[in-house]
Amino acid sequence: MLSPRQGLLRPVGCGVEELRRRRREREAALRRARREQQLVSKRLLRDDTPEEAEGGSVASILGEAEIQQFLWLAQRGTEEKEREGALVSLRRGLQHPETQQTFIRSVGGQHADPGWAPDQQPRPVAA
Structure with a gap:
C-alpha cells in the first residue's frame, strides 16, 4: 500500500x-x-433604449415635485426596475439646464449641516 x-x-x-x-x-x-x-x-x-433613440426624445424639464419623486424612488424604491427607471428618468431630465438648477435648489439644501458655517461676530450696536 x-x-x-x-x-x-x-x-x-x-x-x-x-x-x-x-x-x-x-x-x-x-x-x-x-x-x-x-x-x-x-x-x-x-445607453438610451432603442425606442427612445429612434424617436429622438429631447430632455424634458422636470419640476421640483418630479425630481423629489424620482429621487425617492431611486433611493427607496422596492423593485430594481423601479429604481433603475427613476435613475434613467432623472439622468435624462438633468440634461436640461433648467432642471439642473431646480435640482440644485431643491436637493442642495436637504443635507446641509447648519453647524459647518463659521460663527459670525456680533456687531456692536451704535447708541
Whole structure:
C-alpha cells in the first residue's frame, strides 16, 4: 500500500507554489469578470433604449415635485426596475439646464449641516 506521505500518490507539479499560482490565476480571472460586469452595467445605464433613440426624445424639464419623486424612488424604491427607471428618468431630465438648477435648489439644501458655517461676530450696536 502506498502512503501519501511518501509522495508517491501526489501528482507531479502540484507543489505549494503550483497551488498558489493556480489560486492567483483563478482570483485574477474572477476580478476581470467582475470588472467587465461592472463596465457592462455602467454602459447599459448610459445607453438610451432603442425606442427612445429612434424617436429622438429631447430632455424634458422636470419640476421640483418630479425630481423629489424620482429621487425617492431611486433611493427607496422596492423593485430594481423601479429604481433603475427613476435613475434613467432623472439622468435624462438633468440634461436640461433648467432642471439642473431646480435640482440644485431643491436637493442642495436637504443635507446641509447648519453647524459647518463659521460663527459670525456680533456687531456692536451704535447708541
